[in-house]
Amino acid sequence: MKFQSQKVAWGFFATCMLLFTLQIVYGFIMAFAHAGFDGLHQWIPFNTARASHTNLLVMWMLSGFMGAAYWIIPDETDRELAWPKLAWAQLIAFVVVGVTALIGFHFNWWEGRKFLEIPRPLDFLVVADVLLFIANIGWTVWKSPKKSTTSMVLFFGLLAAALLYLPGMIPTDNQTVDSFWRWWVVHLWVEGVWELIMGAILSYLLIKLTGVDREIIEKWLYVIVGFTFLSGILGTGHHYYYIGTPRYWLMVGGVFSALEPLSFLGMAIYAFAMAKKGGRTHPNRVALLWTVGCAFMSFVGAGFLGFAHTIPQVNMYTHGTLVTAMHGHMAFWGAYAMLILGIITYSMPLLTGRKLYEHVTAGFAFWVSNVGMVAMTLAFAVAGVTQVVLERRVGMDFLTVQKEISVHFIGLILAASLFTLGAAAFIWNFIRYGMPNAPVTGVAVAKE
Amino acid sequence: MRLLTWAALVGLAGVAVASGRPFVAVSLGGVKALLVGFEFMELRHAHRLHLALFSAGIVALTALLAFLVTR
Amino acid sequence: MTRPLTEPPGGVLMWLIVALELVTFAMVFTLIGVLRMQQPALFHAGQAALSSTVGLVFTLLLITSGLLAAEAVHAYRLTRTHRAQRFLFAAIALGLAFVAFKLHDTAGHLAAGHRLGVDDFWDAYFLGTGFHLAHVLVGLVLLSVVAFRLHRARPPELETVAAVALFWHLCDLAWFFLFPLFFARA
Numbered sequence: 001m002k003f004q005s006q007k008v009a010w011g012f013f014a015t016c017m018l019l020f021t022l023q024i025v026y027g028f029i030m031a032f033a034h035a036g037f038d039g040l041h042q043w044i045p046f047n048t049a050r051a052s053h054t055n056l057l058v059m060w061m062l063s064g065f066m067g068a069a070y071w072i073i074p075d076e077t078d079r080e081l082a083w084p085k086l087a088w089a090q091l092i093a094f095v096v097v098g099v100t101a102l103i104g105f106h107f108n109w110w111e112g113r114k115f116l117e118i119p120r121p122l123d124f125l126v127v128a129d130v131l132l133f134i135a136n137i138g139w140t141v142w143k144s145p146k147k148s149t150t151s152m153v154l155f156f157g158l159l160a161a162a163l164l165y166l167p168g169m170i171p172t173d174n175q176t177v178d179s180f181w182r183w184w185v186v187h188l189w190v191e192g193v194w195e196l197i198m199g200a201i202l203s204y205l206l207i208k209l210t211g212v213d214r215e216i217i218e219k220w221l222y223v224i225v226g227f228t229f230l231s232g233i234l235g236t237g238h239h240y241y242y243i244g245t246p247r248y249w250l251m252v253g254g255v256f257s258a259l260e261p262l263s264f265l266g267m268a269i270y271a272f273a274m275a276k277k278g279g280r281t282h283p284n285r286v287a288l289l290w291t292v293g294c295a296f297m298s299f300v301g302a303g304f305l306g307f308a309h310t311i312p313q314v315n316m317y318t319h320g321t322l323v324t325a326m327h328g329h330m331a332f333w334g335a336y337a338m339l340i341l342g343i344i345t346y347s348m349p350l351l352t353g354r355k356l357y358e359h360v361t362a363g364f365a366f367w368v369s370n371v372g373m374v375a376m377t378l379a380f381a382v383a384g385v386t387q388v389v390l391e392r393r394v395g396m397d398f399l400t401v402q403k404e405i406s407v408h409f410i411g412l413i414l415a416a417s418l419f420t421l422g423a424a425a426f427i428w429n430f431i432r433y434g435m436p437n438a439p440v441t442g443v444a445v446a447k448e
Numbered sequence: 449m450r451l452l453t454w455a456a457l458v459g460l461a462g463v464a465v466a467s468g469r470p471f472v473a474v475s476l477g478g479v480k481a482l483l484v485g486f487e488f489m490e491l492r493h494a495h496r497l498h499l500a501l502f503s504a505g506i507v508a509l510t511a512l513l514a515f516l517v518t519r
Numbered sequence: 520m521t522r523p524l525t526e527p528p529g530g531v532l533m534w535l536i537v538a539l540e541l542v543t544f545a546m547v548f549t550l551i552g553v554l555r556m557q558q559p560a561l562f563h564a565g566q567a568a569l570s571s572t573v574g575l576v577f578t579l580l581l582i583t584s585g586l587l588a589a590e591a592v593h594a595y596r597l598t599r600t601h602r603a604q605r606f607l608f609a610a611i612a613l614g615l616a617f618v619a620f621k622l623h624d625t626a627g628h629l630a631a632g633h634r635l636g637v638d639d640f641w642d643a644y645f646l647g648t649g650f651h652l653a654h655v656l657v658g659l660v661l662l663s664v665v666a667f668r669l670h671r672a673r674p675p676e677l678e679t680v681a682a683v684a685l686f687w688h689l690c691d692l693a694w695f696f697l698f699p700l701f702f703a704r705a
């Protein structure tokens with residue numbers, strides 16, 4: 001590693017591994033409940049498991065982004081982090097808030113708004129914590145004479161993500177108004193500013209791993225990400241169908257969200273082209289695999305499967321069913337989980353000085369988790385389509401349909417087991433890497 | 449050439465309004481789009497493939513819209 | 520002279536943008552066409568409130584402005600910078616006239632009770648022409664930035680001027696289809 005303060009990234013990545021593990025546990029609790037084995041119901045009812053599963057996911061994504069930023073920013077700006085101690089403090093605070101929220105869910109302390117279940121007082125703490133993080137990397141970038149496009153995009157993406165958390169806190173007692181603002185967070189995160197973060201991390205990884213000129217990668221990747229971002233803003237309309245918002249959202253959402261897959265396709269093609277162009281010189285091949293895999297799987301999960309239910313006439317039937325869960329899994333996995341696992345795979349050898357990327361478990365983790373995730377997506381798809389037909393075309397009762405489709409969750413459990421095998425290999429590798437003790441090679445810029 | 453193109457565009461717009469028929473107006477819209485593409489966007493000087501792609505796109509769109517407005 | 524595949528007039532980046540914009544506009548037009556097909560009576564009533572003369576004025580403003588932008592590129596290619604700048608300013612002036620007239624026209628519609636949310640026709644009308652207007656505004660900003668820089672110590676490259684003009688022509692293209700969909704009637 002180049003700078004001493006980059007070590008803090010390891011703390012965030014370790015947190016990711018922990019939260020990821022817990023997320024999978026709650027996923028299984030739900031899958032078994034769906035399949036008819038709800039033995040834990042008394043202690044962990046479905047709503048608790050669901051809130052825990054998705055919030056752990058969001059938490060580890062945020063933790064991964066912060067870790068990635070603490071790793072990338074010193075490298076890109078060529079200096080130590082402004083306040084390394086603050087970074088550690090901010091990590092601990094983040095974990096404390098997260099654990100509090102998680103425990104709270106089990107005592108019915110939650111808000112009941114999908115993905116934003118964290119209770120209001122904790123919301124403020126999350127915002128404060130993330131602002132400390134933004135200040136830390138912002139000051140580091142500001143102080144450095146080197147302002148690369150990548151570090152700027154990363155910074156502004158993270159800043160915008162922090163600010164976009166606020167609309168979700170606008171108080172209202174109207175269900176429609178509440179939904180309206182909730183999507184400003186959920187949608188404008190994953191299909192808006194998070195894509196800027198994704199673009200920055202992807203371009204950092206491609207620059208490092210393919211050896212293609214920075215100018216080429218930065219220019220075109222940011223053009224593509226710009227398209228995704230712009231279409232994503234008006235694409236928010238695809239959540240405003242039939243929820244009490246004006247009718248014209250059908251047109252706005254339909255047109256602009258249908259455009260989003262184009263840019264995901266562009267990103268996938270671009271990543272493949274760069275990997276090919278750059279040759280295979282970098283020894284950390286698995287990291288490149290995760291990087292290109294991320295671009296490809298986000299096209300499949302977000303672009304293709306998102307498109308599958310984004311047209312109003314289709315969404316009218318699929319809204320809020322397991323079809324959504326099918327898309328949600330593959331999109332989050334492809335776009336953001338793989339991205340974070342990619343930057344972890346890239347940085348761990350440099351953090352710890354060990355080269356475990358040559359070990360079989362590294363490639364195994366990639367392939368098995370991805371095959372597992374594809375299988376999970378298929379299981380959700382079959383369950384989802386059956387649900388749509390029975391519930392919304394045949395008109396059967398919700399609970400009757402849930403019974404009908406419970407058998408598909410046996411399939412899901414099998415697929416998820418495969419996925420978990422891959423995930424376990426990744427986490428096992430992470431543990432074997434050990435502590436971040438590699439020698440510091442960069443010349444530390446003296447603090448002013 | 450540019451001035452001539454402009455005159456043609458004005459003329460076609462006039463005809464479209466005078467005819468008042470959606471089918472005619474859409475078709476003439478396609479012709480106008482091709483004219484602007486060839487002359488103002490300078491596709492006349494571009495690689496043949498660019499010219500072909502652009503023309504094909506405009507023709508397809510015009511055909512689709514002309515079909516829709518006559519239904 | 521024929522250009523190579525990698526150098527379309529105006530540059531790859533702007534052509535990429537124009538191509539994506541055209542795809543977007545094509546989707547918008549198709550949507551309008553489908554709505555029109557599904558609800559002919561509604562469209563008929565809505566169109567009765569639109570004047571084809573007004574539509575024609577919009578068209579003339581845009582194509583004349585487009586001609587001026589094309590002339591500016593030509594003059595700049597011949598390194599006649601002053602002439603190019605005058606053409607650009609003239610193009611901008613007509614673009615501004617379009618915006619002013621559009622706002623005036625829209626004010627009239629609003630006064631008559633035509634607004635977003637009334638029915639599918641007015642939703643399509645305001646969203647479609649509004650999306651077009653947004654492009655005109657962006658185009659005007661681009662044209663202005665380039666026009667004011669022509670006399671700087673480091674003037675923009677020819678390709679930049681051509682790229683901006685290209686975006687401006689895109690606004691014409693889009694209008695050529697919006698116009699018949701809304702303003703032409705039997």
Ligand code: HEM
Nearest residue numbers: 114190257260302306307309310319320324328331332335
């Ligand atoms: C990285 C990108 C993406 C991620 C992580 C993602 C994730 C998600 C998640 C978690 C949901 C469920 C949200 C909720 O109900 O609270 C959702 C819903 C949805 N997504 Fe995405 N998505 C992404 C991109 C896209 C794209 C590009 C499209 C369209 C082309 C799309 C279309 C949709 C639609 C239509 C819904 C609503 C489903 C419903 O009505 O229940 N998504 N997405």
Ligand code: HEM
Nearest residue numbers: 024027028030031054324325328329332333337416419420
């Ligand atoms: C390996 C084990 C996993 C299992 C068994 C599992 C299972 C489930 C189940 C049963 C649901 C609830 C669906 C419902 O509402 O009925 C769910 C929701 C969700 N899971 Fe997982 N999951 C797993 C891993 C993951 C991973 C790795 C991700 C992300 C990368 C993820 C992202 C999500 C999301 C975004 C939702 C919410 C979907 C929606 O909005 O409808 N899950 N999961």
Ligand SMILES: [Fe+2]
Nearest residue numbers: 187191236238
């Ligand atoms: Fe969305």
